[in-house]
Amino acid sequence: MPNPLDDAKVYTLADLKVWETLRPGLPPSLAVLGHPVAHSVSPQMLNAALKELSKRHKKFENWRYFKFDIEPERLSESLALFYEKSFEGINLTIPHKIPAVALVKKISNAAKQVGAVNTLIRTKDGGWDGENTDSYGLDMAVKESLGLKVIPMHVVVLGAGGAARSAALQCLREWGQDVWIGARDPVKLNIFMDELKSQEHVHGKRVHGFNLNSPPIEQWNDGVLVINATSVGMKISDPTPFDVSNLPRDSYVVDMIYRRDGSTSLVKVAKERHLLATDGLSMLIWQGFKSLGEWTGISPSAEIMMAAACAALGLPPRHA
Ligand code: NAP
Numbered sequence: 001m002p003n004p005l006d007d008a009k010v011y012t013l014a015d016l017k018v019w020e021t022l023r024p025g026l027p028p029s030l031a032v033l034g035h036p037v038a039h040s041v042s043p044q045m046l047n048a049a050l051k052e053l054s055k056r057h058k059k060f061e062n063w064r065y066f067k068f069d070i071e072p073e074r075l076s077e078s079l080a081l082f083y084e085k086s087f088e089g090i091n092l093t094i095p096h097k098i099p100a101v102a103l104v105k106k107i108s109n110a111a112k113q114v115g116a117v118n119t120l121i122r123t124k125d126g127g128w129d130g131e132n133t134d135s136y137g138l139d140m141a142v143k144e145s146l147g148l149k150v151i152p153m154h155v156v157v158l159g160a161g162g163a164a165r166s167a168a169l170q171c172l173r174e175w176g177q178d179v180w181i182g183a184r185d186p187v188k189l190n191i192f193m194d195e196l197k198s199q200e201h202v203h204g205k206r207v208h209g210f211n212l213n214s215p216p217i218e219q220w221n222d223g224v225l226v227i228n229a230t231s232v233g234m235k236i237s238d239p240t241p242f243d244v245s246n247l248p249r250d251s252y253v254v255d256m257i258y259r260r261d262g263s264t265s266l267v268k269v270a271k272e273r274h275l276l277a278t279d280g281l282s283m284l285i286w287q288g289f290k291s292l293g294e295w296t297g298i299s300p301s302a303e304i305m306m307a308a309a310c311a312a313l314g315l316p317p318r319h320a
Contacts, residue, residue, distance in 0.1 A: 007043035026086040027062035034093035041312040048308030049300035089295035090120040104130035116162040137287030145282035164229035223250030253277035
């Protein structure tokens with residue numbers, strides 16, 4: 001049996017095929033699937049939460065969370081196998097969130113609108129239901145971590161992938177703000193804009209697009225909330241994804257990326273300009289908080305999750 005404290009281990013489809021030899025009796029398991037996934041600290045974060053939960057509810061004593069590297073072309077077959085091997089829930093990360101939409105039995109309205117699922121919930125009669133907890137994670141990161149009680153009228157979302165989609169929809173649907181989408185690929189930007197325009201009418205808000213190389217800063221006099229939903233900043237060699245030097249004073253920055261070595265470069269330069277800024281760790285905690293709640297029906301401790309994630313990343317302790 002794998003050491004349940006060895007949260008850093010990356011499991012594979014080959015491990016899953018013999019899971020009963022690794023987890024005799026097949027007690028309930030949870031997992032994050034990604035490709036790559038080695039960087040994920042979700043096992044540390046969620047196993048700490050499960051340990052605390054089991055003190056309140058004995059039934060969670062044997063629940064454990066693992067990370068699996070699953071190639072995109074093996075996602076469909078592996079989901080059937082995860083079900084067979086008594087997994088109670090699954091998180092999906094890059095690149096599985098969008099393809100998984102076609103593989104679930106039922107999808108929540110929120111996840112359907114985003115067009116991506118990051119949480120799969122075991123059904124009673126075979127297969128998985130799909131949910132998306134990223135928007136909730138972003139909402140809590142903005143309101144709790146940044147402490148933003150009033151969100152600026154304009155929100156700038158960088159990127160046109162799955163995370164950008166959930167951020168843009170959060171702005172339009174829940175916060176009711178105008179959205180500016182910055183992307184490098186004009187074709188992808190137009191497709192994304194067309195999708196968002198249908199929401200525009202519903203909520204009476206405006207969606208604007210721009211090329212990442214030429215942000216229309218002159219139109220943001222009142223200050224903006226900038227959300228980095230590109231993958232730029234994940235590698236230490238990456239450039240800063242956005243120039244914050246000319247943003248108005250009353251601007252705020254959320255970088256969805258988090259790093260082992262402290263702040264991301266975007267957060268660093270924003271703080272140098274005395275802008276309120278936070279990286280993606282808070283969002284990670286709150287999306288995981290919501291996922292675990294979906295699987296267990298009980299709220300875990302966000303503070304314990306944050307402490308475990310900081311320890312795993314070698315970062316100083318923070319509040320959730
Ligand atoms: P994705 O679907 O692969 O989208 C990535 C986006 O980044 C695409 O729009 C891509 O543009 C853009 N991009 C990549 N390289 C770029 C570059 N050099 N210049 C400009 N744009 C570039 O990934 P995702 O699922 O949306 O995730 C995006 C990021 O958010 C990832 O870093 C992920 O870890 C993070 N995230 C964090 C959390 C959290 O809880 N903290 C949750 C969700 C996501 P093209 O389409 O043109 O390639």
